[in-house]
Amino acid sequence: MTGNHWGYGKEDGPSLWHRNYPVAQGSRQSPIDIIPHQAAHDHSLDAIILNYDHCTSINISNNGHSVVVEFDDSDDRSVIRGGPLDNAYRLKQFHFHWGGKGCHGSEHTVAGMSYASELHLVHWNAVKYKNFSEAATAPDGLVVLGIFLETGDDHRWLHVITDALYMVKYKGSLTDFKGFNPKCLLPSSLHYWTYLGSLTTPPLHESVTWIILKEPISVSEKQLGKFRMLLFTGEEEDQRIRMENNFRPPQPLKGRKVRSSN
Ligand SMILES: NS(=O)(=O)c1ccc(NCc2ccco2)cc1
Numbered sequence: 001m002t003g004n005h006w007g008y009g010k011e012d013g014p015s016l017w018h019r020n021y022p023v024a025q026g027s028r029q030s031p032i033d034i035i036p037h038q039a040a041h042d043h044s045l046d047a048i049i050l051n052y053d054h055c056t057s058i059n060i061s062n063n064g065h066s067v068v069v070e071f072d073d074s075d076d077r078s079v080i081r082g083g084p085l086d087n088a089y090r091l092k093q094f095h096f097h098w099g100g101k102g103c104h105g106s107e108h109t110v111a112g113m114s115y116a117s118e119l120h121l122v123h124w125n126a127v128k129y130k131n132f133s134e135a136a137t138a139p140d141g142l143v144v145l146g147i148f149l150e151t152g153d154d155h156r157w158l159h160v161i162t163d164a165l166y167m168v169k170y171k172g173s174l175t176d177f178k179g180f181n182p183k184c185l186l187p188s189s190l191h192y193w194t195y196l197g198s199l200t201t202p203p204l205h206e207s208v209t210w211i212i213l214k215e216p217i218s219v220s221e222k223q224l225g226k227f228r229m230l231l232f233t234g235e236e237e238d239q240r241i242r243m244e245n246n247f248r249p250p251q252p253l254k255g256r257k258v259r260s261s262n
């Protein structure tokens, strides 16, 4: 692994990230294996509130690690609040992690079981910090809402995203993607687990309050297959490496408590 280059392969994958990012071996790393009956039911935990009604997606891009939809975060039009949070956190982007053909691809696991994919909605604390990058290095800077994807029926709204993936096949590609409201990707229940963790990719900052929804959403194998036609590599590169298995395995809990909403 030369320079700060990192990936998910044998030569640059998660087990080597600690060389350039020593926090990889820190005390609040993510993802983790969630063990439901060991999670403390905390009746003081409120429901989470998602105000995405006036959200403004801007673009969709392939950053060489995942496919990312970015939002206009210049005001509090799309926020998450409630639950374990002391204030509102502003939606910045969402992206996915997934597996290879048929195998699993979520980052968090539940009692050792992984899902086919995991959606991350990334938010930052605009009350205390002036921008995402500053918030991303603060212990209370970020909130990531994690949603599991399991293979089953076609998801009626996910095709809006999968139909756009051909336009961002190569690393470094970006295209307009306006008017998408991620509220359509939520499961029916907002019951969740929450714990203090980190970014799951370099720079692995320990700045994330994780909120993981218990109920997965169903997507079809065909829809998931479209994520796998993305490439880790750029258009100008000789190698064409399929983007799949872009997930970090569970990390040591190191004494942390996972709390469960009712
Ligand atoms: N998979 S995730 O939700 O934990 C996640 C979310 C966001 C970033 N951003 C990368 C970054 C942060 C500061 C500078 O660059 C990285 C990982």
Ligand SMILES: [Zn+2]
Binding pocket: 095, 096, 097, 120, 200
């Ligand atoms: Zn992620």
